[in-house]
Amino acid sequence: MFAPPLLPHALSSPVARWVWWLPLVLFVLGAPLWLQVWEPALFIAINQWCAPVAAPVWTGLSLLGNGWGILGVTAPLLVLAPRLMWGWLCAAPFAILFARTGKFFIESPRPAAVVDNNQMRVVGELLHNVSMPSGHTLTAFAVAAGIFFALTPAQRRRHAWLWLLAAGTGLSRIAVGAHWPGDVAVGASLGLLSGLLGHQLWMRLAPRHWAPRAWSLRLVAALVALAVFHLLTEELDFAENQPAQWVLAAVAVLSLLAFARQSFKAK
Template identity: 40%
Template sequence: MSERSPLSWLVLLVGLGLLWPLVDPALNRALFLTLNGLAARLPDLVWSDLTVLGDTLVAMVLLLPLMRRRPDLVLAALLASLPATLLSHGLKNALAMARPYAVLADQVHVVGPYLKAGSFPSGHTTTIFVLACTLALGLRNRSAAAWLLALAALVGLSRVAVGAHWPLDVAGGILCGWLSGLIGLYLVERFPGMLRPTLASALRLLLVACALVLLVRYDTGYPLARPFEQALALLALVFHLLPGWRLPARGAA
């Protein structure tokens, strides 16, 4: 964990730094209206495509190309999904915070479903930061880590852009996802014997099944993103079957 500690702590500090001031309802609301209004200048398709990357099934499909060469990271991400789910849904049920549309109604530019309850934390942000954590820290490649974190941040922003979450929810999702990712990585490193051939085969079948479901019939709630979802499923299947492609080298700049 020593090689990973700077980035591990940096993301946690950023998440806390965002969360702390946004506890103020006035600031949280004002920032939401500003970001949601600015985001509305871009086509809804952009935010739809970005936001579905935080859907649980889509995220699992994104792991499929890693299954041949880094099954340990796939297992870490799936293990991380357990505390992530407990944290996310536990807080949603315990706090029962209203979503932006329930509070601001017509002031909100909504893309996709009109959601009203279970606001904190953002589940999509939690999911994408589980992936960002396990891959950015697991691959140990600075360029890959930068791109992964930038993409995860955009997915988090998309939750505000589509009118589904407050900025506070996104900050909470960053923390929940990143902490869960650290737990997943720790478990895989602490118990390397977990990843036996039978488990690896089962994980491969699970992810292939997820890709086929996404390709054929799956509703994320964002119909504009459907072609993008199908393209992701096809690409994931193709890269999984290709024997020659390579991951970035560890420690590369």
């Protein structure tokens, strides 16, 4: 007797109940940060500590918190692992909701509006308003969580670096002078929560959405094509990101070509 093939959902495992407490724990532990107990001294210290590192390193990490940039980075998943692509896409609506809601209701000033600009390194546009939460950090953690929880338990152990990338994105927002450490801490906690909520949505998706000929996956491909347009025609956050944008656009185009070939060959 042959065992039935495993469905994509069977490759993953439900998130343990204790994991759901992590966003709250992170939020509470970050209270001294988002209450600005140690500001502005802590922001200045971190910003200056990051200053010796070349600006393109920090702007490149910030690109991992930009939606168009993420679509470029993850474009190969269309062909290699569609279920992982859906993993972070399911988290995206929650990330957008939390980021927009926070910035709408909380009118907190950014560091450049409070700190003497001669004491800090600013890369890119000088920003003054709607600091809380860090949208780039929130997005990066939502994407990392969405992909991480869509992996099998064995794969998760090998892909812990996803969290390092997300943390690097958060650190970059302080390094470029755009956000307070508290903004980053809240963004990380809400991003993790977005990933967990997105995982619940992902678990309810029918396996047919993974198929190359699925209309839904082709819509995702269209979204990646739109990302190529933005990567080639816009300056995403920083002028320093232009070379990285061209590389991501090339990766996305090659991925789309491979997906088109796979899609039309599939029966």
